[in-house]
Amino acid sequence: MIKIAGLTKRFGNLVVFENIHTHIKKGECIALIGPSGAGKSVFFRSLAMLEIPDSGSIFINGTDITKKEVNLNHVREKMGMVYQGFHLFSHLNILDNITLAPVLVKKQDKKAAEKKAMELLSLVGLTDKAGNFPHELSGGQQQRIAIARCLAMEPEIMLFDEPTSALDPTMTGEVLAIIRKLTKMGLTMVIITHEMKFARDVSDRVFYMDEGGIYEEGTPGEIFDHPKKEKTKTFIRKLKIFNYEIVSKGFDLVAMNARIETFCQKYNLDSKQVYYIQLFLEELIVEIFSHCYESSNPEIYITIEYSDESNGISICINYKAAEFNPFENSDDEIDHLGVTLINKMAKKIEYLYEPGLNSVNINL
DSSP states (O other), X not given: OEEEEEEXXXXXXXXXXXXEEEEEOTTOEEEEEOOTTSSHHHHHHHHTTSSOOSEEEEEETTEETTSTTSOHHHHHHTEEEEOSSOOOOTTSOHHHHHHHHHHHTSOOOHHHHHHHHHHHHHHTTOGGGTTOOGGGSOHHHHHHHHHHHHHTTOOSEEEEESTTTTSOHHHHHHHHHHHHHHHXXXXXXXXXXXXXXXXXXXXXXXXXXXXXXXXXXXXXXXXXXXXXXXXXXXXXXXXXXXEEEEOOTTOOHHHHHHHHHHHHHTTTOXXXXXXXXXXXXXXXXXXXXXXXXXXXXXXXXXXXXXETTTTEEEEEEEEESSOOOGGGSOSOTTTTHHHHHHHHHOSEEEEEEETTEEEEEEEO
């Protein structure tokens, strides 16, 4: 379906990627992951020749689309592209947004195009929004409409460039559910995503981009569970770690809890686990504040790590202060009910003190 040979792209002296060789089979779903700046979006745009490579070839169904004589408009008619922004026409209602390209570009009959559009709206769960305008829809709904609009052109290939990055967690779930449906329709898909659980669930193969190319590729199990190369290992491990720093007594607890919830949602942790993590941290922070930072600003560093193998969570709290173990603070369980609760519910608790630095480790 797609064959890439020696693909290279530079911006001046900056080499974005160099000498990429790979292939994508018909009906295959590829998840493209990697750190920011690794060239994922440029590679994505190159597949549709929206970025012109400096050298190399891109074969779509045997045709090298980098050749000057190729009609790129015809090539792109078979490619659906969904971006971070929704790019809907604000002056057109939803039905007209979906039917515009099929009628103007493919010369479809207006009524036939509208019938197809309603079928696609049913696919994305938004048949009741056909007469609405984009500004009347939520971000998640607009992105689902953008997907329906691409499907109206009956593409063979769908390209998604971080389609959920501008959405909150609830809306993200809406869009990912639709993309999961598409994987069962036999479309060839390339998806740039930071949603690692989603990438693992829907993809046939994962491309990890780094060091100016596809650094490592393999099945989701190979990349997420048994990566072979060092940078892939480091990247995957960092994805499963949440870090938070508290340097002010007036820190935003609500924002911290929201970030923790978002982190936990990536791994489908249930609401009870999320609640315990938030509760344990709040109780410990209160204890540490009251005993260590009455007359100074806090220096507290929180790390939450998720383990696939055990489906467990470990919480580490480091705080710079004189020696203070919150779990040996008092025999008064009423005054320190939260810490007592942690003692009873955690699988394992460890406390360590090195000069000037306290460490608390909790396994849930």
